[in-house]
Amino acid sequence: MAGEPPLPDVAIVGLGPAGRALAHRCLLRGLDVLVVDNSPDRVWAPTYAAWEDELPEWLDRSSVASRVPYPAVRAGRPRTLGRTYCVFDTRTLQSILNISKAHIVAGRAVLLATDAVVLENGTVLHARYVVDARGTETRGAARQTAYGVFLDRASAAPALEGRTSWFMDWQGDNGADSSEQPSFLYAVPTGPDRVLLEETCLVGSPPLSVRVLRERLLHRLEARGITVPDGAEIEVVNFVVEPSARHGKSLAFGARGGLIHPGTGYSVAASLALADRMSAALADGTVSGSTVWPLPARAVAALRMAGLRVLLDLDTSNAGDFFEAFFTSPPGQQRAYLSSRADTRRTLAAMWSVFRRSPTRLRYTIVRAVFRRHRP
Numbered sequence: 001m002a003g004e005p006p007l008p009d010v011a012i013v014g015l016g017p018a019g020r021a022l023a024h025r026c027l028l029r030g031l032d033v034l035v036v037d038n039s040p041d042r043v044w045a046p047t048y049a050a051w052e053d054e055l056p057e058w059l060d061r062s063s064v065a066s067r068v069p070y071p072a073v074r075a076g077r078p079r080t081l082g083r084t085y086c087v088f089d090t091r092t093l094q095s096i097l098n099i100s101k102a103h104i105v106a107g108r109a110v111l112l113a114t115d116a117v118v119l120e121n122g123t124v125l126h127a128r129y130v131v132d133a134r135g136t137e138t139r140g141a142a143r144q145t146a147y148g149v150f151l152d153r154a155s156a157a158p159a160l161e162g163r164t165s166w167f168m169d170w171q172g173d174n175g176a177d178s179s180e181q182p183s184f185l186y187a188v189p190t191g192p193d194r195v196l197l198e199e200t201c202l203v204g205s206p207p208l209s210v211r212v213l214r215e216r217l218l219h220r221l222e223a224r225g226i227t228v229p230d231g232a233e234i235e236v237v238n239f240v241v242e243p244s245a246r247h248g249k250s251l252a253f254g255a256r257g258g259l260i261h262p263g264t265g266y267s268v269a270a271s272l273a274l275a276d277r278m279s280a281a282l283a284d285g286t287v288s289g290s291t292v293w294p295l296p297a298r299a300v301a302a303l304r305m306a307g308l309r310v311l312l313d314l315d316t317s318n319a320g321d322f323f324e325a326f327f328t329s330p331p332g333q334q335r336a337y338l339s340s341r342a343d344t345r346r347t348l349a350a351m352w353s354v355f356r357r358s359p360t361r362l363r364y365t366i367v368r369a370v371f372r373r374h375r376p
Ligand SMILES: Cc1cc2nc3c(=O)[nH]c(=O)nc-3n(C[C@H](O)[C@H](O)[C@H](O)COP(=O)(O)OP(=O)(O)OC[C@H]3O[C@@H](n4cnc5c(N)ncnc54)[C@H](O)[C@@H]3O)c2cc1C
Pocket: 013, 014, 015, 016, 017, 018, 019, 020, 036, 037, 038, 039, 046, 047, 048, 049, 050, 107, 108, 109, 110, 133, 134, 135, 136, 235, 236, 237, 238, 239, 253, 254, 255, 256, 265, 266, 267, 268, 269, 271
């Protein structure tokens, strides 16, 4: 007698880097995996990057298009950071997170329950667990925006001033007035002869528009002797950096699950690094909201939100001082603030260090922002 087909172990909704990494690691553990996405064959376009020391060992390094040891920063005088930065070859990253053994469903999920997903066309899909990896919601106050152009190395060289990259360049040659929202130049090699030069509004509520960022980038590049050729390939960035749900309240993963750092906008490395822990907990039936949100991670998340409030209050006149204070802090504290999800002590130490190193006027801005209630 034919019975009901067995329930998939897990349905993962969303096939961005987070959902795909989780599906990939679940399949390697032998789980029966169902994945749902509006557009499962979409080829990822963004230029994703991460710190090398954040990447899990299992990740095939062929996914890295370029490694940047000692990336440069400039807020006061130029300096280098003692970490290696990696820019992914996005297509390779997508393809090595192989999900060919999953059941793939194309469709828009309109309702997610703990063990079922309802699609727009009325189909109901059941699974033992449902994980929401649909990326950040489109609403949300604080966003990151950027406008970038890709140039060959020789054309980009004057912007780099002899360096291989700018992780952050706050040099004031982008035409912004001191009272305006700040933006910086992010410049990284994305291949042997390709450099991305991107004017970035780290966070804003509302953020700088892509139009303003384009004007600032062209102004900055022109000041450095670069005219962007017509038809140059561009990248536009615009996404919400704030977590959309309370941490650990549902089985959500990736940007949807609050893994996005609200002070940097990064989530890809955190999602890759946590995919194994999440897949192990799904396999042995112990998964819960705490799997990726143990208490120290929730404490760090609250500290990062205080950091976000400070960033939102910076203007062009004091952003350089703020980042100079950050980049002259002890490297272990910088690393903890940027990358450690559960190191409350060092995250606090990094914040205290920035405060101590800040000029008095900036200290007022920091105190006011930290003790202000966040307006979503
Ligand atoms: C241009 C750009 C550059 C970035 N660069 C970096 C970087 O260098 N490093 C970094 O860490 N982060 C970066 N980010 C930010 C962030 O990490 C990315 O947005 C990342 O893609 C988040 O991954 P995710 O898998 O959580 O969500 P997403 O990549 O947003 O994936 C969500 C998936 O869910 C699908 N989906 C959404 N709603 C539904 C639905 N209702 N039903 C079915 N499917 C649905 C979408 O089609 C999509 O495939 C960048 C973002 C942008 C836009």
